Amino acid sequence: MTALDFWFEFGSTYSYLSSARVAAVASAVxxxxxWQPFLLGPLFREFGWDDSPFNLYPVKGRxxxxxxxxxxxxxxxxxxxxxxxxxxxxxxxxxCCVGAGERWLPAFVxxxxxxxxxxxxxxxxxxxxxGLLDGLGQSGKxxxxxxxxxxxxxxxRDQTDRARDLGIFGAPSFVVGTELYWGNDxxxxxxxxxxxxxxx
Amino acid sequence: MTALDFWFEFGSTYSYLSSARVAAVASAVxxxxxWQPFLLGPLFREFGWDDSPFNLYPVKGRxxxxxxxxxxxxxxxxxxxxxxxxxxxxxxxxxCCVGAGERWLPAFVxxxxxxxxxxxxxxxxxxxxxGLLDGLGQSGKxxxxxxxxxxxxxxxRDQTDRARDLGIFGAPSFVVGTELYWGNDxxxxxxxxxxxxxxx
Numbered sequence: 001m002t003a004l005d006f007w008f009e010f011g012s013t014y015s016y017l018s019s020a021r022v023a024a025v026a027s028a029v030x031x032x033x034x035w036q037p038f039l040l041g042p043l044f045r046e047f048g049w050d051d052s053p054f055n056l057y058p059v060k061g062r063x064x065x066x067x068x069x070x071x072x073x074x075x076x077x078x079x080x081x082x083x084x085x086x087x088x089x090x091x092x093x094x095x096c097c098v099g100a101g102e103r104w105l106p107a108f109v110x111x112x113x114x115x116x117x118x119x120x121x122x123x124x125x126x127x128x129x130x131g132l133l134d135g136l137g138q139s140g141k142x143x144x145x146x147x148x149x150x151x152x153x154x155x156x157r158d159q160t161d162r163a164r165d166l167g168i169f170g171a172p173s174f175v176v177g178t179e180l181y182w183g184n185d186x187x188x189x190x191x192x193x194x195x196x197x198x199x200x
Numbered sequence: 201m202t203a204l205d206f207w208f209e210f211g212s213t214y215s216y217l218s219s220a221r222v223a224a225v226a227s228a229v230x231x232x233x234x235w236q237p238f239l240l241g242p243l244f245r246e247f248g249w250d251d252s253p254f255n256l257y258p259v260k261g262r263x264x265x266x267x268x269x270x271x272x273x274x275x276x277x278x279x280x281x282x283x284x285x286x287x288x289x290x291x292x293x294x295x296c297c298v299g300a301g302e303r304w305l306p307a308f309v310x311x312x313x314x315x316x317x318x319x320x321x322x323x324x325x326x327x328x329x330x331g332l333l334d335g336l337g338q339s340g341k342x343x344x345x346x347x348x349x350x351x352x353x354x355x356x357r358d359q360t361d362r363a364r365d366l367g368i369f370g371a372p373s374f375v376v377g378t379e380l381y382w383g384n385d386x387x388x389x390x391x392x393x394x395x396x397x398x399x400x
Binding site: 047057059060062063066067070167169170179180181182183185189 | 247257259260262263266267270367369370379380381382383385389
């Protein structure tokens with residue numbers, strides 16, 4: 001049995017699909033799940049991309065939105081094409097750093113994704129994030145205060161550096177031992193690898 | 201029941217994975233399969249890419265080769281990382297135009313992919329392609345002669361134009377009615393869509 005690291009970025013459409021499913025499938029096979037927020041922007045900039053590839057290459061973008069629509073329908077997930085894409089997930093990712101190990105973290109991650117891709121809410125707006133935290137019975141104000149401090153900022157920078165060091169170049173990504181899996185389509189393979197103790 | 205168009209490019213690793221499986225899965229659900237060769241190069245050049253993205257972005261390339269290794273193992277397909285990538289599939293694709301509707305076409309397509317990704321053979325070499333055709337009981341020389349004539353060249357240009365018009369931007373791609381599916385990971389969804397008569 002090996003832990004599964006789930007690397008996600010709140011601006012990423014396909015991360016939404018995995019976030020909504022990963023806890024249930026990991027739990028079903030008793031795999032330990034670790035939530036790993038990071039930012040894709042700094043990694044994309046190293047490719048010379050100053051925007052999502054789905055915006056840089058419109059033909060890929062048109063396909064992706066149709067693909068999302070079909071997949072959300074298949075998974076039974078709410079989907080509404082966001083009026084802004086990609087939204088900036090910096091604040092929400094810092095909140096995840098504050099919430100590392102907390103019981104509310106998984107529900108918060110899912111709430112942020114659903115706000116962005118299910119309800120077209122601006123997740124870069126502190127009021128939206130605070131509302132989600134409050135809705136989970138937490139003190140949104142206190143958590144946002146902590147997310148604005150240096151330790152949370154440094155934690156997220158470190159997470160993004162770790163992602164780069166792991167060879168991550170997109171989201172979602174899954175890491176099991178030394179194996180990297182990229183994309184929502186690899187969730188099943190990653191889980192199977194973790195459940196059987198890794199590919200070694 | 202709607203036909204499934206399978207769009208493939210001989211230089212594409214993930215097209216190999218689908219080519220090896222698509223006939224069996226289509227036949228199992230009695231879906232009519234249409235083999236659609238095209239060239240990715242002209243479409244990539246419109247993105248400003250003069251090479252495979254797996255070469256332009258080495259971190260993606262490293263991941264792709266490991267992913268291929270794992271997937272070929274899972275599917276029970278021979279795999280050897282080719283010493284040249286991507287190989288030029290122009291000649292083999294023109295041969296497919298010559299072989300449209302012929303009974304040897306599916307076996308030829310699979311043989312070319314396996315030569316490239318299973319045995320590290322240079323599929324741009326006419327002697328290799330001729331050998332594959334001869335091995336299928338065909339007259340390799342006569343078919344190569346025909347592949348060098350204008351109708352075959354024009355057929356392949358038309359195929360690539362059709363691919364662009366369909367919104368195709370990568371390989372493999374599957375088209376069922378008005379639905380486009382990109383990638384080996386979508387073979388199952390495309391087949392399901394075709395088997396149920398399209399998403400309409």
